[in-house]
Amino acid sequence: MSRNIIITGGAGFIGSNFVRHWCHTYEKDRVVVLDALTYAGNRATIADLEQTANLRFVEGDICDRDLVDKLLVEENIDTIAHFAAESHVDRSILGPGAFVQTNVVGTFTLLEAFRQRWLKQNKPADYCFLHVSTDEVYGSLEPDDPAFSETTPYSPNSPYSASKAGSDHLARAYYHTYGMPTMITNCSNNYGPYHFPEKLIPLMCINILLGKSLPVYGDGQNIRDWLYVEDHCRALDTVIQKGQPGETYNIGGNNEVKNLDLVKLLCELMDELATDIPVKPSSKLITFVKDRLGHDRRYAIDATKISTELGWNPQVTVEEGLRKTVQWYLQNQQWWQPLLSEEYQSYYQQVYKRLM
Template sequence: MEENTLAVQYSYDSSENLYPRRVLVTGGAGFIGSNFVHHWCNAYPEDRIVVLDALTYAGNRQNLATLEDREQFKFVEGNICDRTLIDKLLEEEAIDTIAHFAAESHVDRSILGPDAFIQTNVVGTLTLLEAFRHYWNQHQQPDHYRFLHVSTDEVYGSLGPEDPPFTETTPYTPNSPYSASKAGSDHLVRAYYHTYNLPTIITNCSNNYGPYHYPEKLIPLMCINILLGKPLPIYGDGQNVRDWLYVLDHCRALDVVIHRGKPGETYNIGGNNEVTNLDLVKMLCRFMDELASHHLPVKPSMDLITFVKDRPGHDRRYAINSSKLKTQLGWAPLVTVEEGLRQTVGWYLTHRHWWEPLLSEEYQAYYRQVYA
């Protein structure tokens, strides 16, 4: 991916790709999905990649602009709840692997309007599962077919300061409409393996960050507000803890899971980077002051930090134990939070043309509603 200038070298063993895969990526124009598509196209250029995305507010076809001319790449605008479209794509494209990223994913928006989260995250996932089940059966249940369901650590609920990190056997205790909808989709995917033997795999990741991240999320929001000289709103006391995972490390993990993961299993993916929200924002301010000192309306950037009323049901701490993925499949994160944040700040500095058009009136209205 041309935007990744990290010194870390990512290597891929193409010999693991025993079959030239034909992959349907749902939500492939979104943040994590588009990074995954770039990763896969670079790692396995002979594979067929079909992106299905509804291009809602968080989907951006520009995220895939450099891939549009590839012979093995195809983009389809459409909704995962459209069973007729899904059936058609599976057959016409001879899909053997679904990488399912499509989801409503922002907690604040789920508080304001939960209906869309149930429709996309639960009904949409059910639609995909049913289509893939019938397609898989019609093709004599090939062993190498896979349905990868990309989920979140938020389904596990909130941890106390001294609690051990989430494992794959941690009970589900979702605390927001978003996490409840993702928990529901996880349960469906698990049930389809146990009921129908459908070759599904679930991954639960910690908070991602990196290129192409929609401005409503914490890290891009802070980067953009610093560049615009706007307040940096931090919920509550800023002591909520998250485990931060660089998005390209996440894509490497998903690659490993597709090629080496066992159907019916769940794998947790974390960055081993627990940071409070306040400390994270301070790090972003430090990197912005260092990398963009001549372009900042307000210096030092920390002067922009503002504490706002906490969000309802705000989980206090997330932490992921990725030892199963490391032990069984050989994956570990390569990027420290300092390296990844510096890279991410640099990306937003050089991609103003990407994020400025996203600050629409709809976005501004949403921003005022949440942070007023």
């Protein structure tokens, strides 16, 4: 079936990659991107797609109920893919209020608007509300603990993960209370093109190019499961097309890597692929800083359910994906250089200088 879809947060990292995936896969679908263009939203990321007749960009806040209601009616929306979120743990520690407002209140606003639309249309069976969330809602794992599954109890440890947990609970409740066709996905750490420079992988790549220190929290032994963003987009597409309303699907890359090992691998790739970097080997730039507050030790996703029930599996290994990612940042400096604004530099200093 063709869809009229709103993609919230579609100018952000995962959202913009999903917009690209959807537009290239379903050329006849109507796509509406709703994004508030906060610091991590960059309209230039999808500017080329705006030239197509089937994509409309709307700058707006998901907490603006009047705007959301208007778009649902004007565009005859039957599907929401909800990416819009405040998502950086360090920023949630410095200012948690914005995370509650966007992640909890914003999600509630979307759910309630979509519910009213769904009811007025006599509860169509093909409507879909996909809520994109994170593995961080499950808390932290010990080295020998089994990976997070869909039945793992929630145990968030940061204001960011707590706000995402709250939004997950709302999405689940709208299915169980109203029968509204919501689905939830919880993914592991994404990486790939168009990732905002404050995140670990682009931060390391850019700092190497600039000859700046590579800050590694604590002892660097924290473990994350890395998921290439294009694999994630395929998984979300699969959930929309084949998933069951009311269900949760965990999405992981089957790539558990210690932070320090990841940084060393990035250094090796940058040494190989970049020309004229200021410090070589770039591993000399690695600097250990005081650990982040409430820093979860390990995340790992058990993606058995989405594999066995929906037939999705990751295709990109971490070695392959990191090489693609490093090459993208080297070839697209015109995209990330403008993002190193005074506001970003001030934030960077605020986070890392206090940890040195």
